[in-house]
Amino acid sequence: xxxxxxxxxxxxxxxxxxxxxxxxxxxxxxxxxxxxxxxxxxxxxxxxxxxxxxxxxxxxxxxxxxxxxxxxxxxxxxxxxxxxxxxxxxxxxxxxxxxxxxxxxxxxxxxxxxxxxxxxxxxxxxxxxxxxxxxxxxxxxxxxxxxxxxxxxxxxxxxxxxxxxxxxxxxxxxxxxxxxxxxxxxxxxxxxxxxxxxxxxxxxxxxxxxxxxxxxxxxxxxxxxxxxxxxxxxxxxxxxxxxxxxxxxxxxxxxxxxxxxxxxxxxxxxxxxxxxxxxxxxxxxxxxxxxxxxxxxxxxxxxxxxxxxxxxxxxxxxxxxxxxxxxxxxxxxxx
Amino acid sequence: xxxxxxxxxxxxxxxxxxxxxxxxxxxxxxxxxxxxxxxxxxxxxxxxxxxxxxxxxxxxxxxxxxxxxxxxxxxxxxxxxxxxxxxxxxxxxxxxxxxxxxxxxxxxxxxxxxxxxxxxxxxxxxxxxxxxxxxxxxxxxxxxxxxxxxxxxxxxxxxxxxxxxxxxxxxxxxxxxxxxxxxxxxxxxxxxxxxxxxxxxxxxxxxxxxxxxxxxxxxxxxxxxxxxxxxxxxxxxxxxxxxxxxxxxxxxxxxxxxxxxxxxxxxxxxxxxxxxxxxxxxxxxxxxxxxxxxxxxxxxxxxxxxxxxxxxxxxxxxxxxxxxxxxxxxxxxxx
Numbered sequence: 001x002x003x004x005x006x007x008x009x010x011x012x013x014x015x016x017x018x019x020x021x022x023x024x025x026x027x028x029x030x031x032x033x034x035x036x037x038x039x040x041x042x043x044x045x046x047x048x049x050x051x052x053x054x055x056x057x058x059x060x061x062x063x064x065x066x067x068x069x070x071x072x073x074x075x076x077x078x079x080x081x082x083x084x085x086x087x088x089x090x091x092x093x094x095x096x097x098x099x100x101x102x103x104x105x106x107x108x109x110x111x112x113x114x115x116x117x118x119x120x121x122x123x124x125x126x127x128x129x130x131x132x133x134x135x136x137x138x139x140x141x142x143x144x145x146x147x148x149x150x151x152x153x154x155x156x157x158x159x160x161x162x163x164x165x166x167x168x169x170x171x172x173x174x175x176x177x178x179x180x181x182x183x184x185x186x187x188x189x190x191x192x193x194x195x196x197x198x199x200x201x202x203x204x205x206x207x208x209x210x211x212x213x214x215x216x217x218x219x220x221x222x223x224x225x226x227x228x229x230x231x232x233x234x235x236x237x238x239x240x241x242x243x244x245x246x247x248x249x250x251x252x253x254x255x256x257x258x259x260x261x262x263x264x265x266x267x268x269x270x271x272x273x274x275x276x277x278x279x280x281x282x283x284x285x286x287x288x289x290x291x292x293x294x295x296x297x298x299x300x301x302x303x304x305x306x307x308x309x310x311x312x313x314x315x316x317x318x319x320x321x322x323x324x325x326x327x328x329x330x331x332x333x334x335x
Numbered sequence: 336x337x338x339x340x341x342x343x344x345x346x347x348x349x350x351x352x353x354x355x356x357x358x359x360x361x362x363x364x365x366x367x368x369x370x371x372x373x374x375x376x377x378x379x380x381x382x383x384x385x386x387x388x389x390x391x392x393x394x395x396x397x398x399x400x401x402x403x404x405x406x407x408x409x410x411x412x413x414x415x416x417x418x419x420x421x422x423x424x425x426x427x428x429x430x431x432x433x434x435x436x437x438x439x440x441x442x443x444x445x446x447x448x449x450x451x452x453x454x455x456x457x458x459x460x461x462x463x464x465x466x467x468x469x470x471x472x473x474x475x476x477x478x479x480x481x482x483x484x485x486x487x488x489x490x491x492x493x494x495x496x497x498x499x500x501x502x503x504x505x506x507x508x509x510x511x512x513x514x515x516x517x518x519x520x521x522x523x524x525x526x527x528x529x530x531x532x533x534x535x536x537x538x539x540x541x542x543x544x545x546x547x548x549x550x551x552x553x554x555x556x557x558x559x560x561x562x563x564x565x566x567x568x569x570x571x572x573x574x575x576x577x578x579x580x581x582x583x584x585x586x587x588x589x590x591x592x593x594x595x596x597x598x599x600x601x602x603x604x605x606x607x608x609x610x611x612x613x614x615x616x617x618x619x620x621x622x623x624x625x626x627x628x629x630x631x632x633x634x635x636x637x638x639x640x641x642x643x644x645x646x647x648x649x650x651x652x653x654x655x656x657x658x659x660x661x662x663x664x665x666x667x668x669x670x
Contacts, residue, residue, distance in 0.1 A: 054604065061604035062574075226600055239397075248600040259594030265561055265583040267611040269389065269396035274609040276602040 001040070001082075004031040009072045009100035009315055015056050018253045018323065021316045023056065024072065024100075031103050040082040041094055041104045041111070046312070046333040047075045047126045048319045049160075050224075053252045062278045072100040072315070077114070077125050088113065095125050100315050102335060120297065127160065127304040127330045128297045129290055131279050135246060136164035137289040138282040140222060141172070143275050144244040148173030150219035151238075153210070155229045157198065158185035159322075160304075160330035161246060165222045166195045167302050174220075177213045179206070179229055181325045188328065193303055202325075207232045217241075226250045227261070234263035234272075243267075243274035253323055305329030336375070336417075339366040344407045344435035344650055350391055353588045353658065356651045358391065359407065359435075366438050375417040376429055376439045376446070381647070381668040382410045382461045383654045384495075385559075388587045397613045407435040407650070412449070412460045423448065430460050435650050437670060455632065462495065462639040462665045463632050464625055466614050470581060471499035472624040473617040475557060476507070478610050479579040483508030485554035486573075488545070490564045492533065493520035494657075495639075495665035496581060500557045501530045502637050509555075512548045514541070514564055516660045523663065528638055537660075542567045552576075561585045562596070569598035569607075578602075578609035588658055640664030 009024045034040060055066045055073050066073050076099070080092040085108050088094065096111035098104035114125050127133065139161075140146050152169040156162040157178025166189060169176040178189045178198040186198035199209045210232050217238035223230050226248035233243070267274065282289065296302040307327050309318040312335045321327040344359045369375055390401045390408050401408050411433040415423045420443050423429065431446035433439035449460050462468065474496075475481045487504040491497045492513025501524060504511040513524045513533040521533035534544045545567050552573035558565050562585035568578070602609065617624065631637040642662050644653040647670045656662040 062606070230599075231595070245599075245603045248603050251597075251600040258597060260566070260597040260599045262586075262593060262595040264565075264580075264595045264599065264609075265586040267609065268580045268583050269611065269613070271397070271611045271613055271616065273611070274599075274602065276604065276606045276608075278604070278606055281606065 001031040001033060004103060005029075006031045006101055006103045007312055008102075009312070011056060011066050011068055011070060011072050013068070014058055015053070015253075018320055019053060019056055019316060024316050026313060032105050034082060034084045034105060037085050037107055039080050039085045039088045039106050039108065039111070041076075041078040041096070041098050041106055042081045043076045043078040043098055043102060043104065043312075043335045045077040045122060045126055046100060046315060046335060047130070047132075048309070048315065048322065048331040048333060049075070049132075050247050050249050050252060050322050052319055053323070062280065071104075073097055074099055075126070075131060077122050078104070092116070093122070093125075095130070100312065102312065123306050123330070123332055124297065124304075126332055127306065128164065128293050128302055132160045132330060133164060133293045134282055134286055134289045135279040136161050136168055137293055138279065138285070139244050139246050139277060140165050140168050140220070142282070143277045144220045144222060144242045146172055146174060146220050149175075151175045151177065151214050151216055152220045152222065153177045153179065153214065153218050153233050154195075154222045154224070155179045155233075156224035156247070156249065157189050157195065158182075158328050159224060162222070162224055163189060163193055163304065163329060164302065167193050168296075169220075170194050170196075171296065171301055175214075175216075177210070179210075179225075185328055188305070201229060207235065210236060220244065222246060224249060231261035231263050234261050234266050237266060237270050237272050239270055241270055241272040243272060245274055245276040249323060307331045309333045311335075336366040336368060339438060340364075341366045341436055341438045342647055343437075344647070346391060346401050346403055346405060346407050348403070349393055350388070350588075353655055354388060354391055354651060359651050361648060367440050369417060369419045369440060372420050372442055374415050374420045374423045374441050374443065374446070376411075376413040376431070376433050376441055377416045378411045378413040378433055378437060378439065378647075378670045380412040380457060380461055381435060381650060381670060382465070382467075383644070383650065383657065383666040383668060384410070385582050385584050385587060385657050387654055388658070397615065406439075408432055409434055410461070410466060412457050413439070427451070428457070428460075430465070435647065437647065458641050458665070458667055459632065459639075461667055462641065463499065463628050463637055467495045467665060468499060468628045469617055469621055469624045470496050470614040471503055472628055473614065473620070474579050474581050474612060475500050475503050475555070477617070478612045479555045479557060479577045481507055481509060481555050484510075486510045486512065486549050486551055487555045487557065488512045488514065488549065488553050488568050489530075489557045489559070490514045490568075491559035491582070491584065492524050492530065493517075493663050494559060497557070497559055498524060498528055498639065498664060499637065502528050503631075504555075505529050505531075506631065506636055510549075510551075512545070514545075514560075520663055523640070536564060542570065545571060555579065557581060559584060566596035566598050569596050569601050572601060572605050572607050574605055576605055576607040578607060580609055580611040584658060642666045644668045646670075
């Protein structure tokens with residue numbers, strides 16, 4: 001299909017510290033001809049996630065690194081524009097690992113059909129009804145074992161996952177304390193999303209405010225940031241507290257972090273559990289999560305915001321919004 | 336019973352950093368008369384544990400602090416010398432929280448009978464068949480979910496708990512790597528206890544040697560020390576690794592630890608679990624643990640060593656042996 005031009009971002013070097021546009025090459029190539037079983041997907045929306053930064057490292061994590069020279073990996077929403085695979089009709093809305101590019105030729109793996117007549121806006125399939133929503137749902141309820149009446153602390157609380165975690169916590173009857181990095185974020189999570197209280201860790205004394213916000217201690221810490229924020233939370237954990245290690249964005253741009261949370265020692269006497277998890281472990285139970293999330297979304301109990309980026313060409317620079325405090329809600333590139 | 340003189344160590348001030356004899360008062364008092372339901376226990380052996388140091392702090396942990404003016408708390412083995420309680424006959428061997436003193440008047444709580452004709456030496460009831468053995472057994476197998484073929488790392492490996500953990504790991508078919516602070520300790524755990532290998536963290540490059548000792552990564556880290564040792568272990572954890580937080584003795588004498596393990600960030604992508612626990616949570620299942628431990632002990636598959644201290648008067652000074660590297664095996668005061 002030499003007549004279809006495909007703009008692509010390929011990884012050409014591994015970032016040291018924050019990634020820059022220079023770690024990628026932006027070039028245009030014709031789309032390959034389809035073989036039997038393949039489909040051509042036109043990307044509409046690209047999800048930028050903290051894990052994107054991890055995938056650019058050389059070190060293997062829960063998925064292999066993006067190889068030098070490969071199109072940058074991402075979870076997208078797109079449309080099937082041509083299909084030689086009976087499972088995917090032309091025009092179908094799909095989601096999958098179709099990368100930082102206009103078009104992707106897929107063999108059917110790493111690609112799922114979305115409901116044929118979407119009852120929600122497309123972006124919902126990169127927010128509430130996506131890996132993001134499942135991360136919040138299973139992370140809080142399954143890994144975190146959240147219970148009504150408990151106190152929940154969420155860091156990066158105005159982020160894509162954190163904002164959902166806090167709302168699910170409220171729906172489950174928890175006291176919810178959000179930690180975020182601006183007054184605007186704090187206002188959004190308390191006034192629009194119903195968090196009980198919020199702390200601006202950049203302008204307030206976090207330890208002091210957290211102590212005030214959690215008079216009965218912390219039962220669940222949903223941790224997206226790590227570092228000093230995790231350290232403050234660990235100082236206030238209750239007996240049998242759970243620390244859900246969903247992310248550790250304070251460390252993702254550091255080549256070699258210098259220190260960790262000293263208060264980890266507190267976990268012994270408090271019999272606390274800290275657990276890292278990856279949402280892919282819960283894919284076998286995805287339908288359970290989507291059912292609950294879809295119901296809450298339809299009835300207006302779960303809200304989301306999108307931090308829109310217009311244009312594929314802006315993807316690399318936009319990714320840094322997740323680490324420099326600029327991002328509120330889900331960061332999505334409109335291709 | 337004014338005719339029975341009872342020497343006692345009472346806590347008179349809270350230690351700042353390492354405890355000293357000056358934090359206690361050594362004095363002699365007559366034993367109180369027994370009331371109905373009470374028993375008089377003559378202490379034979381006193382267990383000194385890292386938790387003893389924790390109990391001298393003002394902060395509540397899993398048990399209340401020892402109050403200023405109270406006899407110092409400890410788990411002992413003793414003999415009933417007088418009884419007004421039908422559950423305890425005179426002459427019975429007992430174990431319980433009878434403290435740093437010659438005699439204790441007990442109401443029957445926090446006191447258990449030991450087998451009437453002990454088939455083992457008395458000290459076994461402060462080592463393999465005690466809170467120590469149960470800590471090793473349930474910590475490794477239940478909290479740690481240890482499996483045959485996995486790699487186990489144990490810190491403070493020549494200590495009372497660590498030395499048993501490594502042996503149980505071997506009995507369960509694990510590759511066992513011990514970390515200890517002297518060549519003598521390393522020789523003991525490999526040559527006498529059967530650990531696969533040992534690292535002297537004081538004279539060797541721990542990170543480098545640990546990497547060599549764990550060519551297939553670490554599945555279970557049984558952590559007694561914390562700090563830099565935990566940090567090195569976290570660098571090598573495998574997917575779904577378990578870090579059993581049994582103790583954190585590197586921090587017990589610090590008023591305010593300055594930093595923690597930076598590699599905790601590694602737990603996210605590795606979906607690792609770190610869990611603090613206290614052996615008292617497993618007391619309902621104690622008989623299961625004692626059955627297994629007793630069988631191994633009787634058949635000679637579990638060995639222990641005792642670090643004997645002679646004389647009640649030496650208890651406070653001896654406790655520091657757990658923190659200054661002097662201790663090998665179980666630290667016990669012979670009253």
